[in-house]
Amino acid sequence: MTSDTESRPAAARRGRPGYDQAAVLDVAVAAFNEYGYDATSIAVLAERLGISKSAIYHHFSSKDALLETALDRALSALEGVLVSSDAAAVSAADRLELVLRGAVHVLVDELPYVTLLLRVRGNTDVERRALARRRAFDRSVTELVGRARDEGSLRADIDVRVVERLLFGMINSIVEWYRPGGPEDADQLASDVVAVALDGLRQRA
Amino acid sequence: MTSDTESRPAAARRGRPGYDQAAVLDVAVAAFNEYGYDATSIAVLAERLGISKSAIYHHFSSKDALLETALDRALSALEGVLVSSDAAAVSAADRLELVLRGAVHVLVDELPYVTLLLRVRGNTDVERRALARRRAFDRSVTELVGRARDEGSLRADIDVRVVERLLFGMINSIVEWYRPGGPEDADQLASDVVAVALDGLRQRA
Incomplete structure (x- = not known):
């Protein structure tokens, strides 16, 4: 569902190439389920996604x-x-x-x-x-x-x-x-x- | 179930008065459910029960x-x-x-x-x-x-x-x-x- 970002028009994407809002959300939800919401920081999510924290904040204002x-x-x-x-x-x-x-x-x-x-x-x-x-x-x-x-x-x-x-x-x-x-x-x-x-x-x- | 220890014969009890094995277990299970097993130490259980850690170890060899x-x-x-x-x-x-x-x-x-x-x-x-x-x-x-x-x-x-x-x-x-x-x-x-x-x-x- 989120792996076919290549086929989407570039104008529909926000943030770094390959990580639109939906992809960030999928990774965040997987991490929340695995480690718990409290134990998952924006820094951990950034590491998982291989992007900067500010790239996440571009999509979402907070955890x-x-x-x-x-x-x-x-x-x-x-x-x-x-x-x-x-x-x-x-x-x-x-x-x-x-x-x-x-x-x-x-x-x-x-x-x-x-x-x-x-x-x-x-x-x-x-x-x-x-x-x-x-x-x-x-x-x-x-x-x-x-x-x-x-x-x-x-x-x-x-x-x-x-x-x-x-x-x-x-x-x-x-x-x-x-x-x-x-x-x-x-x-x-x-x-x-x-x-x-x-x-x-x-x-x- | 565990509050009527007074009516039990003293010989059936182990450990400090008022805390038989079943009562210690009830308190431990309530704490495990509330805080999680990993987050509950024997020291926390001893504090909850108002007894020493060794009084717990008298009933159970370990957590x-x-x-x-x-x-x-x-x-x-x-x-x-x-x-x-x-x-x-x-x-x-x-x-x-x-x-x-x-x-x-x-x-x-x-x-x-x-x-x-x-x-x-x-x-x-x-x-x-x-x-x-x-x-x-x-x-x-x-x-x-x-x-x-x-x-x-x-x-x-x-x-x-x-x-x-x-x-x-x-x-x-x-x-x-x-x-x-x-x-x-x-x-x-x-x-x-x-x-x-x-x-x-x-x-x-």
Whole structure:
């Protein structure tokens, strides 16, 4: 995704040749995930990229700005799933299925960015804003589970808040073992999640 | 569980009055979870407990021995679920349901110990042995999912390894939000997990 900078028009690039904003961000997110955000300095990033610190500051005003851009990418992708499911489906149950499938795709497509998001603990203003957006997303999904239950599509004996947590606990756990290029592609993985969560593993009579 | 040391016979205690081995372990596990294993020294534990370092060494020969005992507690409880499900149930599907319910109960009953286990990354021999036992547990559950599928109880279109990961991804995520004394008790939580995972959320026609 970021290795084909050669094919982009030169005018679209900022900073030193070969390192546009997206490439700096990819390297930063990989380092944050490997060493932790606090332990990763701009100097370490500059060394990894083989560029100067000021070349990084050309793209991002601070380490916090890097983090904010990275977290926004994961959150915007997840929020986009809610928006597009709203446009596509009629029943709440169908929307919920689209949201679960879409979230699996976001996780696979933006694996390092979602991994970073899931590690945020709220230590800074940037992290607290990201957590607030994640909570708003969770609330929207919880409401959707409630509507699907109220329309009679989902069983009535469930606590919608607990179920939302279990569903996203399951989906988020994928970051711990999924590796791109493995035997399981995103479509199959999304189908497995729906099989477990909505249809149930038990064979129907 | 550890605050009622007063009611135990004095002969059962080791070390200074009020701090038996279990109490030292509880405090150590809480500190490991809060600050990380590497960042927690025996000196920090001694300060937290208000006892000397040698009083801790009276119970545990090293920090590694503390970690090993703590991880063994979580792993033994999980392995016990497999053993007791084997004795209780006939079909593989019934066994799987017992394992899922039992694992939720272990998680609730041994929350700090399971939390510690789930953070192990394999940096030391003790951690690597714990990871090997966890993998053996996961393999046993994966085999059980496979047998339940082969006996016709579970749908045939699933990847048993992915399903096992999704099931325990969901169960393990409970450590991130479950707090003892909350509105959801362990039985209800176990039923919610089974509702999501085995029966499926969708209302059956």
